[in-house]
Amino acid sequence: MLTGEIRNKVDKIWTDMWAGGITNPLTVIEQLTYLMFIRSLDEKELETESFEAVSGQEMPKIFPQDEDGQSLRWSKFKTKDARVIYDIVGTKVFPFIKSMNGETTSAFSRYMQDAMFLIPTPQILQKIITGLDELYEHDIKDLDMQGDLYEYMLGKLATAGQNGQFRTPxxxxxxxxxxxxxxxxxxxxxxxxxxxxxxxxxxxxxxxxxxxxxxxxxxxxxxxxxxxxxxxxxxxxxxxxxxxxxxxxxxxxxxxxxxxxxxxxxxxxxxxxxxxxxxxxxxxxxxxxxxxxxxxxxxxxxxxxxxxxxxxxxxxxxxxxxxxxxxxxxxxxxxxxxxxxxxxxxxxxxxxxxxxxxxxxxxxxxxxxxxxxxxxxxxxxxxxxxxxxxxxxxxxxxxxxxxxxxxxxxxxxxxxxxxxxxxxxxxxxxxxxxxxxxxxxxxxxxxxxKEVVYEKVEYDAPGVIMERLDKLNLDIAAKMAELRGLISE
CATH class of the missing domain: 3.40.50.150 (Vaccinia Virus protein VP39)
Structure with missing residues (x-):
């Protein structure tokens, strides 16, 4: 389960993107999805490298092994200057993940060809990367929480599609x-x-x-x-x-x-x-x-x-x-x-x-x-x-x-x-x-x-109701006279 603190951190990232001009919730989630995917690729590469170090067995890599290829990794670019990060992600990382469409890649990468990088400024991108990194390193402890995090983000899609598609609660x-x-x-x-x-x-x-x-x-x-x-x-x-x-x-x-x-x-x-x-x-x-x-x-x-x-x-x-x-x-x-x-x-x-x-x-x-x-x-x-x-x-x-x-x-x-x-x-x-x-x-x-059962309701006789109304009217008249006396004093 996501704590209120984690939700607040997600909301903060969301607010930063909103303030930067990305106001469509679907676009916000889509851009965050790309960055989460970019980070997950680096996580997988780190796991592969750890396995290689222990086993001595060489494994297939996601990123090219030259300097340019390694510069595409989240762990390599996340601490750089905002403008450098923006340039790397927009002109190098994004084209790289859009071209990842081989047999060994995930289902997600198959639908990247028409994806667009829409984060407007280097400062917004840096805030998102810092926010996501903090979430993953300090708050997201396991796979279940990753799923809950994404579910929480998707829950912000409070709009229906043109053909009446609703996100089912x-x-x-x-x-x-x-x-x-x-x-x-x-x-x-x-x-x-x-x-x-x-x-x-x-x-x-x-x-x-x-x-x-x-x-x-x-x-x-x-x-x-x-x-x-x-x-x-x-x-x-x-x-x-x-x-x-x-x-x-x-x-x-x-x-x-x-x-x-x-x-x-x-x-x-x-x-x-x-x-x-x-x-x-x-x-x-x-x-x-x-x-x-x-x-x-x-x-x-x-x-x-x-x-x-x-x-x-x-x-x-x-x-x-x-x-x-x-x-x-x-x-x-x-x-x-x-x-x-x-x-x-x-x-x-x-x-x-x-x-x-x-x-x-x-x-x-x-x-x-x-x-x-x-x-x-x-x-x-x-x-x-x-x-x-x-x-x-x-x-x-x-x-x-x-x-x-x-x-x-x-x-x-x-x-x-x-x-x-x-x-x-x-x-x-x-x-x-x-x-x-x-x-x-x-x-x-x-x-x-379905059969509806109607309860029989017993009402007082009309004369009794009229007597009750007369009594109420007399009571109201007495209170009105008392009020007038107070005003005239």
């Missing part, structure tokens, strides 16, 4: 991961990965749950093949690759792919999909993959992505995804076709309705979590509904921590669904039979099935 991501409970042998994908939050949450869960018993093959799988993220924004791909790298996932499959287009042919490849696909967006009808149109013929991204999840999962694979409420009760042919596909041809397990404030301050959109298993042969007998009313934070723009939190209850009940069988539709969670869903046109809105 960490506690919601963690809830979804715990609902699916991934194992070290799973292959996990987020086809709209953004900053790779879901993949990071899954990685954290696996390390916390299985770390002491994982085999060397499972660790190798963890560092490379286990995690796949797809996105159409190269800036997000850089951020996600860095985020994963800081969580010990050195070579994930982070790819530039328009997931719902014809360029994505991935099918039956993953054990688990965790995602919050873009809402409100539409795509060019010509570019949509034909096999998605057979499930629901539409241009709406929120529908196409759910159809895509079904295609990308292997049989028996599971998905937890966030959808806007419109997916649950929309009346178009495509909406109904998608819901029918989930209920009739696969196993829809749960619909968790979330309050509309979950995505504030990005937006007040109402959403739900769908949990389903790809079977290709049905299997939906009854669907579990949960009406989440609180997530541990206030539902206004401030999102302050509060005591009310349904997430522990959701997790406990979902993992013991046998205890839910006798719960009534008047309660916060309950089962709905498949036949009832079918009768309602495959409507998955919880309000369609």
């Amino acid at each position: 960490k506690h919601i991501r963690d809830m979804m991961v715990r609902l699916l409970a991934p194992t070290p042998d799973d292959k996990i994908c987020d086809p709209a990965c953004g900053t790779a939050g879901f993949l990071v949450s899954a990685a954290e869960y696996i390390r916390q749950t299985y770390e002491s018993e994982m085999t060397s093959e499972q660790w190798e799988h963890f560092a490379s093949d286990m995690f796949t993220g797809l996105d159409t924004d190269r800036t997000m791909l850089r951020l996600s690759a860095m985020n994963l790298m800081l969580h010990s996932i050195t070579n994930p499959h982070i790819d530039y792919v328009d997931s719902v287009s014809k360029q994505n042919d991935i099918a039956a490849a993953y054990d688990m999909i965790l995602a919050n696909p873009p809402f409100t967006g539409t795509v060019d009808a010509e570019s949509i993959h034909d096999n998605l149109k057979t499930v629901c013929d539409t241009k709406k991204t929120e529908l196409l992505f759910v159809a895509l999840f079904l295609r990308m999962l292997r049989k028996g694979g599971r998905c937890a995804c966030i959808v806007p409420d419109g997916v649950l009760f929309g009346t178009t042919k495509a909406h109904k076709a998608l819901r029918k596909e989930l209920v009739e041809n696969h196993q829809l397990q749960a619909v968790i309705s979330m309050p509309s404030g979950v995505f504030k301050p990005y937006a007040g959109v109402s959403t739900a979590v769908l949990i389903f298993t790809k079977t290709g042969a049905g299997g939906t007998d009854k669907v579990w509904f949960y009406d989440m009313k609180a997530d541990g934070y206030s539902l206004d723009d401030k999102r302050s921590a509060i005591e009310e939190n349904d997430i522990p209850d959701i997790l406990a009940r979902f993992h013991h669904l046998e205890g839910e069988a006798d719960r009534k539709p008047t309660e916060q969670s309950f089962f709905v039979d498949k036949s009832a869903i079918e009768e309602n046109g495959y409507d998955l809105s919880i309000n369609r099935y």
